[in-house]
Amino acid sequence: MSYEQLLDRITVDPGVCGGKPEGGTGVWPRLLEDPQALARVAVEALQVCHFNPATGEDGAADLCSRACYECLLSYRNQPDHPRLDRHAIRDYLLLLAQSTTARQAAGRTYEEQYAWLEERRDRSSSLEGEFLAYIRRTGRRLPDRAQYRPEQDAFAEADFFYEREGARGVCVFCDGPEHDEPGRQARDTLGRTTLEDLGYRVIMVRHDGSLEDQVQRNADVFGPGVS
Numbered sequence: 061m062s063y064e065q066l067l068d069r070i071t072v073d074p075g076v077c078g079g080k081p082e083g084g085t086g087v088w089p090r091l092l093e094d095p096q097a098l099a100r101v102a103v104e105a106l107q108v109c110h111f112n113p114a115t116g117e118d119g120a121a122d123l124c125s126r127a128c129y130e131c132l133l134s135y136r137n138q139p140d141h142p143r144l145d146r147h148a149i150r151d152y153l154l155l156l157a158q159s160t161t162a163r164q165a166a167g168r169t170y171e172e173q174y175a176w177l178e179e180r181r182d183r184s185s186s187l188e189g190e191f192l193a194y195i196r197r198t199g200r201r202l203p204d205r206a207q208y209r210p211e212q213d214a215f216a217e218a219d220f221f222y223e224r225e226g227a228r229g230v231c232v233f234c235d236g237p238e239h240d241e242p243g244r245q246a247r248d249t250l251g252r253t254t255l256e257d258l259g260y261r262v263i264m265v266r267h268d269g270s271l272e273d274q275v276q277r278n279a280d281v282f283g284p285g286v287s
């Protein structure tokens with residue numbers, strides 16, 4: 061596969077970036093949501109350029125000095141041929157092949173965002189801590205906020221909140237055993253129904269269910285995770 065075919069595949073075949081195509085979802089959002097996607101693209105690009113994606117070893121030193129029609133050259137990029145050199149991108153692609161992608165929230169890195177949420181979450185709820193640690197351990201998307209009340213009129217404060225582009229956000233409630241008490245349940249339900257009526261998505265994470273199952277069921281919010 062040539063470099064241009066690779067680019068075409070990245071553009072038209074979301075399979076390269078992992079997962080099945082979903083209606084209207086572009087490639088770039090998927091590259092951001094799947095922490096491994098960019099690394100897979102880099103591995104494929106290294107192979108196209110005759111490099112061993114694990115070691116960087118040149119597999120075509122005697123066949124292709126800088127570029128050939130098997131890798132970077134095509135008739136479309138003829139004017140650029142003198143400037144194309146596969147060796148120029150090798151080290152960068154090797155780095156990318158080892159990378160994972162993480163969304164940076166409010167100028168914070170992934171680890172900074174985790175620490176920021178850890179500080180703000182309800183320290184008395186062990187389930188909140190477990191949820192957050194699980195999200196991080198599996199390389200999923202971290203929440204944008206903790207202890208956030210998106211609507212002053214709705215009597216509900218989300219334990220964690222995810223922004224959504226072009227829609228009201230996602231409210232995550234971590235329900236420990238104290239939420240099973242009947243009076244508490246009624247209040248919880250009222251507040252959360254109000255949020256749903258307003259267009260927010262509500263996800264309840266329960267203490268008596270498997271974290272993995274509950275997170276996996278909402279993979280469109282939390283991401284597919286790193287296996």
Ligand SMILES: [Zn+2]
Nearest residue numbers: 124127128131
């Ligand atoms: Zn070549």
